[in-house]
Amino acid sequence: MKVLKRVLKWITGAILVLLLVAFLVGFIAYWRSTNACDRTTAPTSPMKAIVYCDYGVANLKLEEIEKPLPNDDQILVRVRAASVNPYDWHFVEGTPYVMRAMGVGLRKPKDTHLGVDFAGTVEAVGKNVTQFKPGDEVFGGKGGAFAEYVCPRAAGSVALKPPSVTFEQAASVNIAGITALQAVRDKGKVQPGQTVLINGASGGVGTFAVQIAKSFGADVTGVCSTRNIDLVRSLGADHVVDYTKEDFTKSDQKYDVILDNVANHSLTDCRRVLKPNGVYVLIGGGGADEQGLLGGLAKALKAALLTNFVSQKMGMMMADPSNKDLTLLADMMQSGKLKPVIDRTYKLEQVPDAIRYVEQGHARGKVVITVD
Numbered sequence: 001m002k003v004l005k006r007v008l009k010w011i012t013g014a015i016l017v018l019l020l021v022a023f024l025v026g027f028i029a030y031w032r033s034t035n036a037c038d039r040t041t042a043p044t045s046p047m048k049a050i051v052y053c054d055y056g057v058a059n060l061k062l063e064e065i066e067k068p069l070p071n072d073d074q075i076l077v078r079v080r081a082a083s084v085n086p087y088d089w090h091f092v093e094g095t096p097y098v099m100r101a102m103g104v105g106l107r108k109p110k111d112t113h114l115g116v117d118f119a120g121t122v123e124a125v126g127k128n129v130t131q132f133k134p135g136d137e138v139f140g141g142k143g144g145a146f147a148e149y150v151c152p153r154a155a156g157s158v159a160l161k162p163p164s165v166t167f168e169q170a171a172s173v174n175i176a177g178i179t180a181l182q183a184v185r186d187k188g189k190v191q192p193g194q195t196v197l198i199n200g201a202s203g204g205v206g207t208f209a210v211q212i213a214k215s216f217g218a219d220v221t222g223v224c225s226t227r228n229i230d231l232v233r234s235l236g237a238d239h240v241v242d243y244t245k246e247d248f249t250k251s252d253q254k255y256d257v258i259l260d261n262v263a264n265h266s267l268t269d270c271r272r273v274l275k276p277n278g279v280y281v282l283i284g285g286g287g288a289d290e291q292g293l294l295g296g297l298a299k300a301l302k303a304a305l306l307t308n309f310v311s312q313k314m315g316m317m318m319a320d321p322s323n324k325d326l327t328l329l330a331d332m333m334q335s336g337k338l339k340p341v342i343d344r345t346y347k348l349e350q351v352p353d354a355i356r357y358v359e360q361g362h363a364r365g366k367v368v369i370t371v372d
Helices: 001-030 088-095 100-106 167-171 175-187 204-215 226-234 267-272 297-307 325-335 348-359
Strands: 046-052 062-064 075-084 117-125 137-141 159-160 195-199 219-224 237-243 255-260 274-282 313-316 342-347 366-370
Touching: 001 088, 046 348, 062 348, 075 167, 075 267, 075 348, 088 348, 100 137, 100 342, 117 167, 117 175, 137 167, 137 175, 137 325, 167 325, 167 342, 167 366, 175 204, 195 204, 204 219, 204 226, 204 255, 219 226, 237 348, 267 274, 267 297, 267 366, 274 297, 297 313, 342 348, 348 366
Parallel strands: 195 219, 195 255, 219 237, 255 274, 274 313, 342 366
Antiparallel strands: 046 062, 075 117, 075 366, 117 137, 137 159
């Protein structure tokens, strides 16, 4: 008995020591977490860009930074337009907080540049680049897109802009369009004649998903608010559910695929209207006020666990940047099968206002930044 008590005492002491060490390591890491804002020098070749040295929309600033130079495999793009995604405000706020521990920056953001989606004109190319030339109009994704110039890899997420598409429309496509395409085609595996429900059909991903699912021959139901019913119908939805008057999870209708951009219903409720072999794809991670420590990851973990015990497939998806998929979306826009929906446009210096608007969660389609 004495030996057991001694062992328990040592185990308890060891646990307390480990917890103390973990706290000290975390404390030191937190206060050592910083960025290059305090070490900046005057740029020799300046350009305007949005920079944030601390978390929070109030810390977004329009400043002059060094204009990038393309390496051998990159292109220099003069940005004409960019767009805002929930992805951006996640980084602005550093939420869910687990992101900070995963490398985004514990106390301050490590990468002080913001924005991903862009469209613009190629001004220079690296010596290994053959698929683009100066003067080409392109669109795609590259970190730091809220700026006058970006340098994406030529083989990365960048494609030629269709002539019939404006820079503003093209800038809205990268994250939302690729997410919608991969959700419908790869995760949902939508087939002609299947029933597809899109929760959050009037948002950035939703407006693309409705059109893409229809192009795949699906019978599409869009869920949105009263003010967006006509918009969702105009995109091709066969049926529209007004969530202010009706709860789709209490309907008798069953769906082959549910694309959930909002995550405002439980997995159990969603399973109720999903066919026995249906597919549930979680895309949205909840609103800005629902992030906390894990945000949408908590529901994603539940879905990943639940799918092992039910006949339905359930899980979360993250878009995979793809030059091939961007080109496909460009072809769809050029042929008229896909049309970006733009809610509002802001100027580069108004990015904080644009972020605040997107954080509210009620944008119709995409919010675009024009760069003069």
